[in-house]
Amino acid sequence: MEKIAKGESKMECNTTERKYLTVNPLKTCQPLGAVWACLGIHQCMPHSHGSQGCTSYLRMQLTRHFREFIPTTTSSFSEAQVVFGGVGNLKQAIRNILSIYKPKVIGISTTCSAETIGDDVPGTINEMRASGDIPEDVKVFTASTPSYVGSHVTGFSNMVKSAVETFAQKSSPNGKINIIPGLLSPGDLREIKRILKIMGIDAIILPDISDVLDAPMTGEIHLYQKGGTTISEIEDMGNSISTIVLGREAGIEPAESLKEMYDVPYEVLPLPIGISNVDKFIMKLSEITGKPIPYELEEERGRLVDMMLDAHAHWYNKKAAVFGDPDIVEAIVGYANDLGINVLYALTGTYSSEWEKTVKSMVPDAYVSSDSDLWYLKEQLDKKPVDMLFGNSHGKYLAKEYDLPLLRVGFPILDRANLQHFPIVGYRGTAWLVERTGNTLLDYKDAKSPEHLLELIM
């Protein structure tokens, strides 16, 4: 194996059971997911109640991932607030947000400091409503998002759940379906909307970051872009036929709320990445709405199968490790199964026994853990190596150390531009992932080939 620089960057170390120490995590904290969810609501200002460092960090991370502006305000706690309470700062913050940033909606989440001291956020908002500090036409929803529980995926789920519980209503049936798409990219959301359009299905997608985090370059400045789920759409979610949860971990809780409150049934599906996952999605759409599956989609599917066959030799029987957020890991494991790639490790950092059960049933021989980190993966690679990695940018150091191709999927992707514009959902998105999978392996093969074995036809 080739060494990296001068010196030696590969660490010598013993493999040890770890109970207390996390090394190279596969998750971050709740506020990031909460802000992500708010960004997918039309003209919503995400506000983070607590110390300002968390906000600064999550804005940095989201900005780097999307390469787009991430507006988020903070209550900017200092010593005085953690001693005497942060309610005063919250009130001041809300007044300033209203007058300076003029949002239609404010989505408030909390950070560790606010949670630990126990500020009453909903109570404060009610009080400000009552006193007229918050005008009628500005909507506010709040979620408690302590970082010492769950992960950013939990924060996303909590925030969407709060949006649903705060705004959804029941009046008369609307004939629509609800979709909770989890932490998909703007490109993915665009593709899902295209599929819905082809099938002639009316859907409410919550949250929807397309047209927010992929807004075109116009030469104009907009604090709020034109996209995002509107409040009236969220209100209408109580009237829908059904809710489709794409990705259990990020979306089941809001769907359950809708069921409990308004009897809207829900279906949990994997993210529609990979041919069988997309099949499930399309068939479920058809089943719920009674709309037939158009031939156009069948053709797309056929083209995908054709591509998979044309390139199958490039990946068949390769061994892979998959890591990242739970829902995308589950979907990619399904994709790998479709292709005949053997998944040896499926790892995430958002704990869920349900998830482990599901993934385990898909790849019974793999090591599956929802309480894992990348150091764990590193230790395993020493013992039982793989041929390729599927995961986020943090995997690049393992890719380098073990000389493996890394297929970048999920969050965060900090070292490659523009991936978030290209879907990996649906048949077309999967086709693009198939293209990347096969050709990444060929690029890798070329790079490794000695000159006399470099072949023109592959």
Place this chain on the structure above:
Amino acid sequence: MIERNHAQDDMMESLVEKNKKLIEDITESYPKKVKKERKTHLVVIDPSEEQHIMADLATIPGIMTNRGCSYAGAKGVVFGPVKDILHLTHGPIGCGYYTWNTRRNLAEPEEGYNYFIKNCFSTNMQEKDVVFGGEKKLYGAIKEAYEIFKPKVVGIYATCPVGLIGDDIKAVAKRAEEELGIKVITVSCEGYKGVSQSAGHHLASNTLIMDIVGTEELEDPTPYDINIFGEYNIGGDVWLVKDLLQKIGYRVVSVFTGDSKYDDLAKAHRAKLSILMCHRSINYTNRMMEEKFGVPWLKVNYIGITSTIESLREMAKFFDDPMIYENTEKVIEEELMKIKPRLDYYKERLKGKRAILFVGGSRAHHYQDLLKDIGMETIVAGYEFAHRDDYEGRKIIPEIKEAPHHKILDTYHFERVTEPAYPQEKIEEMKNKMPDHFMNYEGMMVHMDEGSIVIDDFNHHETEELIKALKPDIFLSGIKDRYVFQKMGVPSRQIHSYDYSGPYSSFEGAVNFARDMDMAINNPIWKEVTPPWKK
């Protein structure tokens, strides 16, 4: 003292007036209290007045600020770059996660030393730890880290909940030191302490001086031993500078803290001089090192060609040695020759371009020098978390009123513990020779042209209004506001991380910077923003 650029008086007066009015307009939409407060953080340079600016005060809640927290200052900025300390964040996962390879403080592995900085170590506190206390988990994590990674030194950095639940991280560190026989340093840099990163810089300096500097001996001292302070090797800056300094004949004992090792820092008290780049992030340590060990410091700036030359000459003046004088001039001449053709090319393309510059601790000053060298002009400059002395110079320090958040930041003073390298007369003589820089800093404002705008703790609204009104050719700031203004059609580059480019220091760095300015401003893509059918 530094001379100002005096342009024609009447013309200037109108620019001053115009921009003063602009500031009125910008703050107009604020609620009354906010307006009053923010106006003290905005100054239009006007030499006819004695001018002051407010800084290092609490951020107004609800304002979209770019500021971070004290953990960011201590772990992210000051300690993070030390490559052989195992940096363990004690807290829930986020804080540690966000400082994992997200700052470009490059460091090279060294034979025989640990190299941990590509990894993120965290105690990943859970609810039960917050309820029952996190000390057990912290100790367990140190022990596991010890068993797996065999670190010589572990650094523990506390985040928000730790202080609130009252974990005694010092006691845990002591126990770990005794039981595992390793060094464990701590910084109680909970994010709510202070009003920005700045508190963390202060706290990190305390740990540096109390626990590290002076704990090891330099075996082979030379007369030309120096430390470089406030330099984090973003994009490889310090590597260029080290090369120059070594060519001249200096030996760099330690860098605080870019590409550094624990042992280097521990020996820093034996250097003859510390040169200081980023004043804000670490000047506390320089003051304390002077008190405790008698190591003098010199404020330098090797961002920009003219200022690099000035700094090298001032260093030579301090050492007052024929070899150093000679080599300094030789190196300057060589370097200038090397870069001239390339620099001339870019200067031609960048002539008269105007920049808005919003950065952290000292860069808004440093980069003005560099912009000037490549023919550009700074029309607005601001800091995110500076103090008044970064704007107005250290002479203002006695007048700074103590704010509530200062009370939690311990400030230490020391008696001399060793014979200083120089007699007091030499120190006094140097203070007279280099009044702006020797154990002093004149601040940013004195360098700025009449009519230019200074802004403290800038926020989104003010930035947007300034850009709309002043239409700069480039906006130089950080990642968080880069894309929104780019979408507005203003070329934008990150001056914290250099947008994956750099180094920008000294002579070669100036060319890199000019190349990147050209790339941003004169990029052919700008022509495509408006579709041809709409032109």
